[in-house]
Every structure is written in C-alpha cells, then in structure tokens.
Amino acid sequence: MSHDPHHAHPRDAEEGPPGEHEIMSRAMQELLEEKGILTAEQVRRRMELFEQEYPQRGSRVIAHAWADPAFKKRLLEDAKAACAEWGLDLEADRLIAVENTPQVHNVIVCTLCSCYPRALLGMPPTWYKSENYRRRVVREPRAVLKEFGTILAQDVSIRVHDSNADMRYVVVPMRPDGTEGWSEEELASILTRDTLVGVAIPRAPRDADQPTGRAA
Amino acid sequence: MTPSAYTPAPQRRFNVGDLVRVKRSDPPGHRRTPSYVKGKEGTIERVCGSFPNPEELAYGFDGEPKRVLYRVRFRQKEVWDKYEGPDGDWIEMEIYEHWLERA
Numbered sequence: 001m002s003h004d005p006h007h008a009h010p011r012d013a014e015e016g017p018p019g020e021h022e023i024m025s026r027a028m029q030e031l032l033e034e035k036g037i038l039t040a041e042q043v044r045r046r047m048e049l050f051e052q053e054y055p056q057r058g059s060r061v062i063a064h065a066w067a068d069p070a071f072k073k074r075l076l077e078d079a080k081a082a083c084a085e086w087g088l089d090l091e092a093d094r095l096i097a098v099e100n101t102p103q104v105h106n107v108i109v110c111t112l113c114s115c116y117p118r119a120l121l122g123m124p125p126t127w128y129k130s131e132n133y134r135r136r137v138v139r140e141p142r143a144v145l146k147e148f149g150t151i152l153a154q155d156v157s158i159r160v161h162d163s164n165a166d167m168r169y170v171v172v173p174m175r176p177d178g179t180e181g182w183s184e185e186e187l188a189s190i191l192t193r194d195t196l197v198g199v200a201i202p203r204a205p206r207d208a209d210q211p212t213g214r215a216a
Numbered sequence: 217m218t219p220s221a222y223t224p225a226p227q228r229r230f231n232v233g234d235l236v237r238v239k240r241s242d243p244p245g246h247r248r249t250p251s252y253v254k255g256k257e258g259t260i261e262r263v264c265g266s267f268p269n270p271e272e273l274a275y276g277f278d279g280e281p282k283r284v285l286y287r288v289r290f291r292q293k294e295v296w297d298k299y300e301g302p303d304g305d306w307i308e309m310e311i312y313e314h315w316l317e318r319a
Contacts (some may be wrong), residue, residue: 080221094221139296157304165248165310166267
C-alpha cells in the first residue's frame with residue numbers, strides 16, 4: 001500500500017502537537033494499513049458509526065423496553081441477550097441494564113478510565129471522561145447530579161455504578177406521565193444520552209416546561 | 217451460542233448476598249480494583265462470570281486461568297467517612313475474586 005507521510009489526517013484538526021497516545025495510535029494504524037489488515041476507509045466508517053448511528057441505539061432499545069414490559073424484564077435479566085434477541089449486536093460489550101424506580105436512581109461512571117457502552121451509546125461525552133466527574137460522582141453523587149439539574153429527594157436511594165472492569169451499564173429511566181399512547185419513536189426522542197447514563201431524567205415536553213415557568 | 221452479558225462460573229467462592237471485604241493491598245502494575253474500596257465491606261450483588269484476568273492481559277499474557285468476577289455493592293457511608301447523603305445510598309462495582317475475602 002502506498003503511503004504518504006505528509007498527508008494530513010482529518011483527526012488532527014485540533015491545535016497543538018499530537019500527544020503520545022495519538023502518535024502511537026497513528027503509527028499503529030499506518031502499520032496495519034501497510035500490512036493490508038485494514039484500510040483508512042474502514043477506520044473512517046467505524047468512527048462514523050460510533051458518532052452517528054450507535055448513539056441512536058440506546059434510545060431505541062430503552063423505548064422498546066418502555067413499550068414492552070416483558071422485553072424490559074428480559075433486558076434487566078440479561079441486557080446483552082435481550083439486545084441480541086431484538087436484533088442489536090453489542091459486539092464485545094457485556095451490558096447490564098439498571099432500572100430507576102420511585103425508590104432508586106442509578107448513575108454510571110468509570111473511575112479508572114472511561115468505560116462506556118459504546119456499541120449502544122456511541123462515544124462518551126467529554127464530561128463523562130473528565131477527572132472532575134469521575135472523581136466526584138462516586139463520593140458526592142447528589143451534588144454532581146444537581147449540577148446537571150437533577151435533584152433527587154432524600155428518600156430516593158442513589159446507586160452509583162463504577163464500570164471498572166468487564167461489564168458496561170445503561171440506565172432504564174422511569175417512563176414519565178404524559179407519554180401514554182406514544183409510539184416507540186416518540187418515546188426514544190426523550191431518552192437522551194444523559195438520561196441513559198443517569199445524570200438526567202426524561203420528561204414529557206409539557207412536564208419539562210413547568211419548572212422553568214416559560215409559559216408565564 | 218446465545219450472546220449473554222454473563223459467562224458461567226461454576227467454581228466460585230462466593231454467592232449473591234455473601235458479605236465480603238476487599239483486600240487491602242497495593243501491588244504495582246495494572247489493577248482494576250479502585251483504591252477507594254480497599255479494606256471496605258460489601259455484599260455480592262451478582263456473579264458476572266469468569267473472565268481472563270485483566271492484570272495479566274495488560275502485560276500481553278493470555279489471562280489464564282480465568283478469574284471469577286463479581287459485582288459488589290457497598291454502602292456509601294461505609295466507603296466514605298464523611299458521606300453526606302442518606303444511609304440508603306449505594307456504590308457498586310466489579311471486583312475479581314482474588315481481591316475478596318469473607319467478611
């Protein structure tokens with residue numbers, strides 16, 4: 001494979017010299033390309049999937065769980081198996097779904113690095129990878145959630161899940177009032193990334209408008 | 217084979233509900249046990265299965281023999297001396313069997 005050492009990588013748009021890991025990853029990719037193991041097109045396509053298609057999967061599968069209680073039960077028992085049954089291949093991700101109830105709120109973090117259910121939610125947001133979030137949400141989850149605008153009553157238990165090893169996690173939020181009769185597509189529209197990580201709570205639009213007093 | 221989040225772990229020391237303590241140990245190298253739970257007591261929340269040992273994988277070994285991985289839940293008040301939330305708050309994570317002892 002021909003190789004031009006001066007060609008610009010699209011990923012290098014940020015200012016400043018590349019870091020050590022970026023240099024290693026670029027060198028690795030160039031070697032794999034030279035050996036014909038993968039192509040730049042395959043890498044580009046993979047990044048595109050992570051950024052554009054995978055993020056939709058989490059909302060859709062949890063919307064399906066809201067609409068189908070028997071599926072939700074299977075999802076909570078074995079999320080990877082339930083996703084496979086529904087036609088969603090999570091590849092290497094071993095997924096555990098944790099359910100919010102009136103008594104329990106779940107939130108997900110990886111304190112050791114930035115483990116995240118990428119096959120379900122795409123790439124993790126910057127705040128999820130930040131040292132601030134990783135260090136603080138384990139020891140003062142209520143204060144961190146408040147910074148995201150999520151205030152929990154003292155009689156609601158918080159379960160923080162540190163995805164520190166082989167499993168990945170997704171939150172199954174509570175389906176809000178006012179969504180009766182909604183299609184799965186409509187339900188998916190309020191199941192945003194942050195609600196599936198547990199730093200936000202999905203609300204039906206009218207409900208969401210109330211606290212801001214926008215109508216006044 | 218049906219994909220599953222879990223793998224079998226027929227040979228294991230602990231079961232769901234068992235009270236365990238995380239070993240107080242600080243060996244050099246790649247470890248997946250967060251320091252903030254070392255020495256803390258919790259209960260087995262579920263058994264995830266047997267997985268290649270990440271402490272070996274990190275250095276290019278095959279990770280065999282596999283180790284049993286558990287989810288352990290801790291009371292936040294047990295983990296942090298000055299935890300300000302209610303007693304019912306929990307923190308849960310995955311701990312390999314060789315890091316656990318019976319409490």
